[in-house]
Amino acid sequence: MFDATISTKSNALDYSVRALKYIAARSVARKRVVCTKRIAEGGFNRVCLLTMNDGFEIIAKIPCAVPGPKTYATESEVATLDFLRSKGVPAPQVYSYSSQSDSPVGSEYIVMGKARGQPYVELEQKLFSINFISYGSLYYTDKLPPNIRAPLYDHSNGYESHDEMRFCISPSADYTFWRGRRALLNIDRGPWHNHQDYIRFIVPHNIILKGNLSSSLYLELLEKYLSMVPHILPESRSSPVIQPTLRHPDHNPSNISVTESGEISCIIDWQHSSILPLLLTAGNPPLFENPDPEPPKNLEKPSLPEDYVSLSPEEQTQADELHRRRMLFYLYMVFNGKDNKPHLDALRDPLLALRQHLVDRAGRQWSGNTITLKGALLRLAARWDQLAGESTVECPVQFEPEETKQFYDTEDQWFRATILLEHWRSLLDDLGEGGSVRHKSYNRVVETNRQLKEHWLAEAEDDENYVSVDKFWPFQDHEEID
16 A cells, blocks of 8 residues: 555645636636535546636646656647547547646646537547557647657658647657656657557566565566567558557546436546557447456347346346346447447457457556466467467467466466455455555555454464565555655
8 A cells, every 4th residue: 555645645736726716717718716616536636616707617627746747648638638629529628727837826737628418439430530640649749849759640642731730649648657666767658650669668667666576487478478569469550450549548437427318528537548559449438348248149139038027126127237238338339330340340359358458467567466467478379370360470478288277277366366355455445456545544444454464464374374474465555656
């Protein structure tokens, strides 16, 4: 868990409410703000609803003290919102902003409005139809030096569009590249023209390791991953499924506002959005995920069970909810097939989940766990015939049958332990993977964690077991600097 002082620092936002209200009112030509209501506060931002003297409402967003990248995150989000609005996507209009922590508000900030409604799939179709040529994040062209700017579109025809006079693709604002000490590293954060460069350069930030655990096995797995890089995604730059694609980084329902008619009225929190290969950003948003363990063999319209009328009221309620979720999944897939075929083609890739999982695990900071990365490597290597296609190249990653068997046995035990770990997380106020704790519940979580640890120490069978529990307890107190 994060140290109390650091945790408090990340959430205790130091800014001038008076200055923010003054700037907000002036930005929309109103006299004053008459009401300020906090509507959200997470690990990255505090979001407030500001009501003007005539009832007009706007939103103000202040980033937390610790999350980054400083300046880049705000500049990228503002440029992204402006770009999206120019393409007809319902993104908020920015009335005023500052990417400098020494602004009159005393912090970076964005003051923005609301947007008109639009069907979700229509919104995504607009995003997926933009033919970017590079990978990274969006910025205003005049905000960054030429040496870290890449073009938006293909210049083979010698034509520079109006978009490119205003916008460019520059270093990724993805939090993965900037968290904690990683912000100090001289690593390649883009922009990239080659999709293989992106999946290769997500690895260097893993050189920062936590604790005293041996890293040799993990580094060996990263070497295996790097040898797989040329094969994880289709090699050809012209392949539609590696088309640079902009998509919201977090489709959590809290980031999506819906009108009474069911249209998307506004999507917020684009601050860490990146342009990625389509295969790595494809997938159903949580609202439209398949509720069943296995994907349907064919896309048939869902129906209620035949014995629905004979079910108890409680069973009917459960059947109704499952039917509702199946219908959302069905409609999302149908409308993708009709209006967003590139996305549907990516969703149909039989190796989609394995490709995404491997890149995701290689890009995460190491904290002693080698199971997930090795499992991702092993499973993709096992499907080499599909991955390589017509190529005669042998798989660069090899695992002996006995090693594979032993790994699956170990992985099964790890999964069981993970279930217990998730239960503990639920007792600790849904503790985040990085150890973040909401400031208001920090003291209670610390005490619950102490009691849990003492219980398991008391259950230790011998001194060796006791030391193991004490040293490798998963919720150690630490600073949020990694």
